[in-house]
Amino acid sequence: MLKTINMLQKTLFFAICLVFFSCKNETKTAKTVVNIESTAKTETVKSSAEAAEIPVLNFEEFEKYLNIEDDNIHVVNFWATWCAPCVKELPYFEAVNQEYKDKNVKVLLVSLDFNLKKLNSFLAKNNLQSEKVLLDDPDQNEWIPKVSNEWSGAIPATVIYKKGKRKFYERSFTKAELENELKNFIN
Secondary structure, three states: OHHHHHHHHHHHHHHHHHHHHHOOOOOOOEEEEEOOOOOOEEEEEEOOOOOOEEEEEOHHHHHHHHOOOOOOEEEEEEEOOOOHHHHHHHHHHHHHHHHOHHHOEEEEEEEOOOOHHHHHHHHHHHOOOOEEEEEOOOOHHHHHHHHOOOOOOOOOEEEEEEOOEEEEEOOOOOHHHHHHHHHHHHO
């Protein structure tokens, strides 16, 4: 009995160490890009091994993407590489981005990843063509309700909006389901 408890303690200690060390901060190369129109600084992360670049934004910098007033239908998908349902639905968002361009549909993929190296590797491997940003703001309790009062914080989550019409979804989509929701905004 004592051996079993001792073995369980060692296993638990190993598991905690594994989680702790796998979640460490990644060393990254950062450069600052100045947007001449808004004069807002956007940190861009670039891995030397991959050609993928992704803007890293706090919520204040990101919030403008939730309120663009133009003639486009905006599809804003919150996802992460560690979220299996998120990764499974990414091809549907990519397809919609390509197939509905002529209907003024704009897809924005908002990564909530913690590990920049893994994210950049994923982006390089999957060659996602939709616009992408990394939302890096640790105060989720503050910004999640600003995205939607309906959002518990679970992902995948999606906002679709056009001018005065907005709908929030805290679920994953099939391609057909996503297209059906878009039809409500196109018509």
